[in-house]
Amino acid sequence: MRRENSIWKNIDWLTIILFLTLAIMGWLNIYSAIYTPELDQSMFDFQYQPGKQFTWICFSVITISSILVIDFNFFFKVPYLFYIVILVAIVLVLSPLGVSVGGNRAWIDLKFMRFQPAEFAKLAVALSIAKFIDSTTKFRYGLNKDTMKVLGIIFFVPILILGVQKDTGSALVFACFIVVLFLDGLSFVIPLVGIVLAGIFVSSLLVNPVYLILGIIGFCQLFLFFFIKKVKSELWVWSLATALWVGALAFSQYIELNVLYLIAGEVTVVITMLVFFLLRDKSTLVVSTLCIALVLSSIPLSTDYILNDILQPHQKKRIEVMINPESDPKGVGWNVIQSKTAIGSGGLWGTGYQQGTFTKGDYVPEQHTDFIFCTIGEEHGWVGSITVITLFMILLIRLLLLTNRQRSRFAKIYGYSVFSILFFHFMINIGMVIGLLPVIGIPLPFFSYGGSSLWAFTIMIFIFIKLDMHRTQILARG
Amino acid sequence: MNERTRISIVIILLVLVSSIFLTRLFFLQVKSTEYKIKATKVTTIKKDVYPYRGIIYDRYGKLLVYNTTVYDLQMVLKKAKIPDTARFCELLGIDKEHLLKETAKAKKLFRYRVPHPLIKQMSKERYAKVQDIFDYEGFEFVPKLVREYPHGSLANTLGYIAEINAREKAKSDTTERYYKRGDYIGKKGLERTYERELRGIRGVNYILRDVHGIEKGRFADGRADTLAVAGYNLQSTINLSLQQYGEQLMVNKIGSIVALEPSTGEILSIVTSPSYNPNLLAGENFSKNYNVLQKDSLKPLYDRATRASYPPGSIFKLVQALIGMQEGVLKPNTYFTCDRSLVGCHGHPSPLNLHQSIQHSCNPYYYKAFKKILNQKLDAKNQFIDTRLGYEKWRKHVLSFGLGQKLGSDISHEKGGAVRKTSFYNKWYGENRWKVSTIYSNAIGQGELLVVPIQMANLAAIIANKGHYYIPHTIKSIGDSTVKLKRFMEKQYTTVDSSHFQLVHDAMEDVIKAGTARRAYHKDIRICGKTGTAQNPHGEDHSVFIAFAPKDDPKIAIAVYVENAGYGGTWAAPIASLMIEKHLNDSISRPYLEKYILEGDLIKK
């Protein structure tokens, strides 16, 4: 009895309250997005999406209870089996059991319900890598078999999803496991390089490459100045380079500079500096910084090549649209223009619940699924946006902090996974809706209409809450 | 790098992403107005609300024209389900080709979710029959207002409404910029004259529309909408039963009847024949019916009562007599012989005085009278100049009788006939090259004189009023106002003193009693009239008659003009007489006369 009590005392009510708040807000929003005054539909009418979503919520409640009641050891036992079941389910989408919704064959029809295996795949991967790393003795990140196995577990699923469903969005989310591995101890260099490269790539689409290159070199020069003492002893070399840099910047404002000339000039300066330092002092940090400057500077120049020769036409289109939605106002750009207009029309306070003209008018495609954030933006304005984004932030930070207090590696890795998955969905979805990221069709957790997604997120969070409840016991077990 | 640092980095990343989002959203939602403007533009459309067009009553409150509901059957292609095409077509009374044609048209216009009219302007009766058993999905009956005429009369005077054309729109835009393409506008008749009064003021509804163009309710719950203001109802001066009677009498005859109330200038009835049923131009078949009517050789769309210019014939002798008296060249006891060497005449006592000249309509008498009027020795030396000066004087008198120019009634497209200026004859014969014998035909209402039937009726009214008239009009009151338009209340005086009219009244009474129009005689009504037979070089002469009655308190002045009907007393006079009796007594005491007229077919003859 005492033990039971202590477990219930251990439950993290804040997470549960945040979860319930978001879930209820999401459900009300779907009702509003679907709501048409003429139909007089009830929120509970099973015929319509809000009603369906409500039954999913009920379903989730049953699931929550089961998760909280069953023995926590269960979650240590099932991951691999679950992983295999999900892989099979993903393939089964192609079988007669599979059904298409909106042209996307991603569902399995089990007669009493339909579910989307891809939504559960993230959960399966999270549990599996947690179990694998936890159960592998002396697991270390590096160029070793174990790390490769982890990466294999992670990336096999999105590759399979891509192969079976050709659904880029669902596959892309698996990139979030990089964050999991980083949090767990993977060297920061890899994700950092990735982020910097991607950042420069995207920036080069938005900013004149001349300024971008000047920016990169300027940044490296500052880095040299502040962090490497040896540079200060040879200050005149550095000053010369800086003077050239300032000159180029000043010059670039007045004359349409040919990028190649600029690069040639800068490269000359950097190489001169490089040679100079190499001869005088073999400081690896200085050398590597300068090399990085050279490599980074070359990215903006390769952007065109990547855009034109590596990416598929539809991917290219999405990137173009992200940069300039007006370039394709009837195609992919349509969603972005419409969603921005819908959100923009909300103002500070919004048009009021169920008063969104855009929402009512079906102007934004996928309004109740991927573009559900429009409804919040339009009907509740900037205040509504702040509320939702803040709630997500609190939930995410709470999840991180809870994870940090886990003693077992299994719970830790699993907790980081839940965080990372939610974070990615949150970032990519809202970024897409407000036109900051390309249109990638992934749902906003708890808000987007879709039973599988809601159910999967619920299970994901509650397994973590369950693990958190038993954190002392799990340690004892270890 | 320990775990704590890693978590901090990720939290910073999370906060950074959230801040970028909120900043971006701040600019989208709070700072920028671009999206708000764009949003209202995309989602709100202005929809016009058409006002109820004013209706028109006759002088006793009977409906002349009102609005009726018809139904457009609209089809939403995406939802439309017709499991049994044969039954569907039979129910609606359409053929399969029509259904296929309209479906193809809707597809061509990409009207899948937007309603497309399958049947336009289905009648109320048909709708009532179909409505209960019509159970097809994806169809909707949409009510619409069209003009309807419960009587089928008065078509040319009431006119019609139809879609505005580019020329009319351009013209209207110079003053008010009200009409839009596709709007209906009064094209003819009263619908045109009183367009502004009848049409009302359009309202605007701001409608929220979804991306497919389907309506989703009112913008701001209708607070921004403006209401449509219904048009004014008009009360007409027309006596509908007299009108219908006149139209009946004129069946199978070409010509017109105009009856006025002399004391007010109100038009009691205005018949043009042949005419058409005004309902033909009110419904869905406007263009089809219009084309048929336009091609008809008898020109039913031609309003003879206000547009056909005829030689007035002998009725003009009344004007000559009055001018002669006013000028002092004719006295009641001025006798002339019926000298048929000057101009032809017919059997009657001779010589005769002024009274008898009217009673017997003597042509040579008026030849001589005309000469006396024109040659008053204003220029003793030159007969040509003398004639011209006399003609100018004479013309001024004639114009004061409302002849030679438009009367200015409220019937659209009215014509004014012709009383030629001296410049006309100067051009024709050369200056100072013409004298009375050159233009003598004018003496007896032939020659270059042209008069429109409504002017003839007005002439009868002038004589009944002994020298003045009110501009003939068909509308008594507009909306709640009981005051007439100002121009219809102003007395118009002739240049002839009222003292000269008594002789004419007496002579006109004798025309009926013992003169040329004995067929118009009624034992209880003292009718004063004058026949005319206008020579027609193209065929049988036109039969003319003007009259007023009762003699001592004229209640009706009338002009009847029947084309190719021969002598004025034969057809025109009895028709006028019947009309007078109908208006005054509301019954007919001479069925034989009525039968004679009704059976008279002057077209097939």
Ligand SMILES: [Zn+2]
């Ligand atoms: Zn005679």
